[in-house]
Amino acid sequence: MVKKLQEKIDAAINLYFKGQSKEALVSIEVLITDHPDEVMLLNIQGACFVELGQLNKAIQSYEKALAIKPDYAEAHNNLGNALKAKGQLANAVNSYVKALSIKSNFAEAFNNLGFTLKELGQLDTTVKSYEMMIKIKPDFAEAHYNLGTALQEMRKLDAAIQSYENALTIKPGYFEAYCSLGNIFQERNQLSIAVKNYEKAIVINPDYAEAHNNLGTIMSELGRVDEAEDCYRNAISLEPEFAGAYYNLGNLLNDLGISPRSPLEEAENCYRRAISIEPDSFLAYNNLGNLLKTLGRLDEAKACYSKAIIISPHFAEAHNNLGNIMKSLSRLEESEVFYRKAIAIKPDYFEAHSNLGSNLRGLGKLEEAESSCRNAITLNPNYAKAYSDLSIILYSVGNLKPALESIKKGYSLDPKSKTIKLLLAIIEFRVNHKSIMCATDTINNIDFGIRLASNPLLLNRPIEPELISTLYEIKSLELGSKIDPTYGNTKGSDYQLFEDGNSIIKNMSNDLVEIIKQAVNADIYIEDSFFTIYGPGGGGINRHNHTSNPLDTDATFNLVSQKYSLVYYVSVGDQNCSEPGILKLYDPNEDILPSEGMITIFPADRYHSVVYNGKKDRVIIGVNFYSL
Numbered sequence: 001m002v003k004k005l006q007e008k009i010d011a012a013i014n015l016y017f018k019g020q021s022k023e024a025l026v027s028i029e030v031l032i033t034d035h036p037d038e039v040m041l042l043n044i045q046g047a048c049f050v051e052l053g054q055l056n057k058a059i060q061s062y063e064k065a066l067a068i069k070p071d072y073a074e075a076h077n078n079l080g081n082a083l084k085a086k087g088q089l090a091n092a093v094n095s096y097v098k099a100l101s102i103k104s105n106f107a108e109a110f111n112n113l114g115f116t117l118k119e120l121g122q123l124d125t126t127v128k129s130y131e132m133m134i135k136i137k138p139d140f141a142e143a144h145y146n147l148g149t150a151l152q153e154m155r156k157l158d159a160a161i162q163s164y165e166n167a168l169t170i171k172p173g174y175f176e177a178y179c180s181l182g183n184i185f186q187e188r189n190q191l192s193i194a195v196k197n198y199e200k201a202i203v204i205n206p207d208y209a210e211a212h213n214n215l216g217t218i219m220s221e222l223g224r225v226d227e228a229e230d231c232y233r234n235a236i237s238l239e240p241e242f243a244g245a246y247y248n249l250g251n252l253l254n255d256l257g258i259s260p261r262s263p264l265e266e267a268e269n270c271y272r273r274a275i276s277i278e279p280d281s282f283l284a285y286n287n288l289g290n291l292l293k294t295l296g297r298l299d300e301a302k303a304c305y306s307k308a309i310i311i312s313p314h315f316a317e318a319h320n321n322l323g324n325i326m327k328s329l330s331r332l333e334e335s336e337v338f339y340r341k342a343i344a345i346k347p348d349y350f351e352a353h354s355n356l357g358s359n360l361r362g363l364g365k366l367e368e369a370e371s372s373c374r375n376a377i378t379l380n381p382n383y384a385k386a387y388s389d390l391s392i393i394l395y396s397v398g399n400l401k402p403a404l405e406s407i408k409k410g411y412s413l414d415p416k417s418k419t420i421k422l423l424l425a426i427i428e429f430r431v432n433h434k435s436i437m438c439a440t441d442t443i444n445n446i447d448f449g450i451r452l453a454s455n456p457l458l459l460n461r462p463i464e465p466e467l468i469s470t471l472y473e474i475k476s477l478e479l480g481s482k483i484d485p486t487y488g489n490t491k492g493s494d495y496q497l498f499e500d501g502n503s504i505i506k507n508m509s510n511d512l513v514e515i516i517k518q519a520v521n522a523d524i525y526i527e528d529s530f531f532t533i534y535g536p537g538g539g540g541i542n543r544h545n546h547t548s549n550p551l552d553t554d555a556t557f558n559l560v561s562q563k564y565s566l567v568y569y570v571s572v573g574d575q576n577c578s579e580p581g582i583l584k585l586y587d588p589n590e591d592i593l594p595s596e597g598m599i600t601i602f603p604a605d606r607y608h609s610v611v612y613n614g615k616k617d618r619v620i621i622g623v624n625f626y627s628l
Helices: 002-017 021-034 039-051 055-068 073-085 089-102 107-119 123-136 141-153 157-170 175-187 191-204 209-221 225-238 243-256 264-277 282-294 298-311 316-328 332-345 350-362 366-379 384-396 400-413 418-432 465-473 503-520
Strands: 457-460 486-492 524-544 563-571 580-585 590-592 598-603 608-612 618-627
Touching: 002 021, 002 039, 021 039, 039 055, 039 073, 055 073, 073 089, 073 107, 089 107, 107 123, 107 141, 123 141, 141 157, 141 175, 157 175, 175 191, 175 209, 191 209, 209 225, 209 243, 225 243, 243 264, 243 282, 264 282, 282 298, 282 316, 298 316, 316 332, 316 350, 332 350, 350 366, 350 384, 366 384, 384 400, 384 418, 400 418, 418 524, 418 618, 457 503, 465 503, 465 524, 465 563, 465 618, 503 524, 503 563, 503 598, 503 618, 524 580
Parallel strands: none
Antiparallel strands: 457 598, 486 524, 524 608, 524 618, 563 598, 563 618, 580 590, 580 608
């Protein structure tokens, strides 16, 4: 009779291990009817209930078994698992401890205890539990791996590496251990070693989404953008609900800005997808806010930063970013509040100190403004923007030489910054030409603007035969993004065309620079230089002007009166069509039908637009510049 019962129990267990928990449960319940005090049946019944997600029934089964046999170590361990699944971690710990008090060499209970203690943040006792398990079962790879995760969280990284390597010695195909090793080496900036570990994890398990995602973060750090993008997309393909991969892909596409793929819209979608999966992702809300600010959607950006703060009230970066939004909306008093909040949360937040200084200047609190910028510099002597903000403050109070020294320092730290390069050119020129001031003048009431002989000024320069073909050889970007006024079938260069080393480009740029100098009768500073190609099928540029640089409208410099735009028509394309590409100028309205070689110069704050639908390409070169 006992043998027959055991055979039926073994059959039920076999069904359970085959994943047929419902069928196993039916068999067990029949057996329990005839054998209500058989603790093994109650224990298996509990396991089936766990598999079916019926945790309360599972707990009742284990408790019935323990009421009959209090020293049933396996039932205590399994009860702990059910309690842990319900989130009752402290009670789960008690069950594991009882199991171990009965069966001191119970390796599985030590493992479960360690895992639960780790979730409770009790890392020291977690490590002891895993170490005890390893003494009992030294060839249990999972115990070495779990010990490694605890040690890694405790920042004992060398010991964690050893544990992961021990796990791999026992189980060479343990891809999670390779991924965890990759995490540590990535954190230590040993990127080549990290890459090798992630790649080993992927070779073993090509479907391991986490390894693809982590490898993507390294490729991004190394500037290998296409490879990073592929890694993130692989991770998402493998795990469509992987919020972290969507977030990382959004960051990558956002950093690309206007590229051949114009990825900003997709970046926005990635952030929103990450948020839909993890609604409490304050980082995704913050970065979505940054993107929306770039797109000029300030109210939406403000809402994102506010949501990030609701989720994480002590997230200093969101307070700082909300301050930036308020400043963009000219709500300087509110902006000041957010900057100060960011600093209160994070006193060494040098970016917020610098932003506060710039904001206080706008409020006329110049002494406080200077102090804030100097605080930023003290906190980070290599933060170029703080020197830039300080230079503007010093300039605005007439301390011209210190202003020049400050902006020179900023330039030495960040020579690629367009804002810093412009400030250096303007301040250096004005300091060196201070003699133009009258005795009653201050630096802020001088009109440095130089007027064109006519508005617009029309000139001409012959087109070299090689110029057009040279422009087509330069790698171009697809235009028409949400932050660019160009639309339709258009492409063009970045904004540093004149820096191209090609001799044809260099000759053309030198000529245009001389033409511009003569037009304004002054030295100049080139802000942007680019080419645009309007292709067949319709395209153009919406009404806009070229005063997007915040310095253009800053009352300290009044640069808007010194800024001009130039259009050089390299090829007018097809003018026998309904929209031949007339340059429309506004205030007052004026239409200009260009000819090849024509140069048009007009104030940068004058609005203009173009519509073109010819059958041939139209090619223009554009320049935005300041007279000095």
